[in-house]
Amino acid sequence: MIKKYLLVLILTSIVFAQAPKDFPAITLSDIPDGKIEREEIYDGNSLWGFIDGGADVYLEYGFDKLLFQDVKWKGESFRVEFYKMIDEETAFGIFTVSIHKCAKNDTLTKWICITPFQVQAAVGKFYISIANEKGNKLTGKFSVELLQIILSKQKEKLFALPDQIVRLTDLKNINKVKFIKGDLGMQNGFPEWQDLFSNFKNYSIYILPSDSDKYYTNLAKVSFQSAQDAYSFITSTGIEIKNSQKYYSTNKNNLLKEIKLLSDKELYYSETNSGKPVLE
Numbered sequence: 001m002i003k004k005y006l007l008v009l010i011l012t013s014i015v016f017a018q019a020p021k022d023f024p025a026i027t028l029s030d031i032p033d034g035k036i037e038r039e040e041i042y043d044g045n046s047l048w049g050f051i052d053g054g055a056d057v058y059l060e061y062g063f064d065k066l067l068f069q070d071v072k073w074k075g076e077s078f079r080v081e082f083y084k085m086i087d088e089e090t091a092f093g094i095f096t097v098s099i100h101k102c103a104k105n106d107t108l109t110k111w112i113c114i115t116p117f118q119v120q121a122a123v124g125k126f127y128i129s130i131a132n133e134k135g136n137k138l139t140g141k142f143s144v145e146l147l148q149i150i151l152s153k154q155k156e157k158l159f160a161l162p163d164q165i166v167r168l169t170d171l172k173n174i175n176k177v178k179f180i181k182g183d184l185g186m187q188n189g190f191p192e193w194q195d196l197f198s199n200f201k202n203y204s205i206y207i208l209p210s211d212s213d214k215y216y217t218n219l220a221k222v223s224f225q226s227a228q229d230a231y232s233f234i235t236s237t238g239i240e241i242k243n244s245q246k247y248y249s250t251n252k253n254n255l256l257k258e259i260k261l262l263s264d265k266e267l268y269y270s271e272t273n274s275g276k277p278v279l280e
Helices: 002-022 055-061 088-098 137-153 163-168 171-176 183-189 227-236
Strands: 034-043 063-073 076-085 111-115 118-123 126-132 178-181 204-211 216-223 247-252 255-261 266-272
Touching (some): 002 063, 055 063, 055 076, 055 183, 076 137, 088 118, 088 126, 088 178, 088 183, 118 137, 163 204, 163 216, 171 204
Antiparallel strands (some): 063 076, 076 126, 111 118, 118 126, 216 266, 247 255, 255 266
């Protein structure tokens, strides 16, 4: 019995020793002036132990596993988190619902958000977060340097927006695109539409918000699980469905709503207070 127990411990140690090879992880040779105080792997069953109350949104999108590294450098602490998702789209989605008020973007990689306390990026199947405690110039600069190290190791294909989305969006606002997958994704990423989609399950949405001093437009490509869900959504918006048409609209209370069918389960949906059609 003792031998079997020791064998399990040995095999577990091997698994955990090898696990970081699945990630573009930080190593001691990368940070000669620093150290790695903790390095832990979490799967879907143990993620709740790492994120108290926040694991469900990752699981909803499609979570594989997480590598957490606690990096110390010049007396400062850095939380480096690699969330490996099931594909590039879901990693991009988690990134879009996690970022808020980015102080700046950067040319380091395509999908990146930099604030004084955190650097976030979507890199292939990984959503990466590097957080520091001070939020000053020194810790912010080193956080970016850690991401540079990670990017030098990654071999993942960067996520590319579907052509349908690129054609619809103003490229100046492309970093505002959000990919929503399910109720928690909506709650975290675009709570303005929670009520609009509260009666639907297993949907996914690309949302392209834009606004100015006076007007706003929210444009989305929505994929439903069934044709019935798509039909129910259209009727829930108050737009009248007319047979043999693929475009519907209504303008009430200075809010123009439009729908353009792409298939029986996919559609564009737009709402704007500008009064100008978006989808015609």
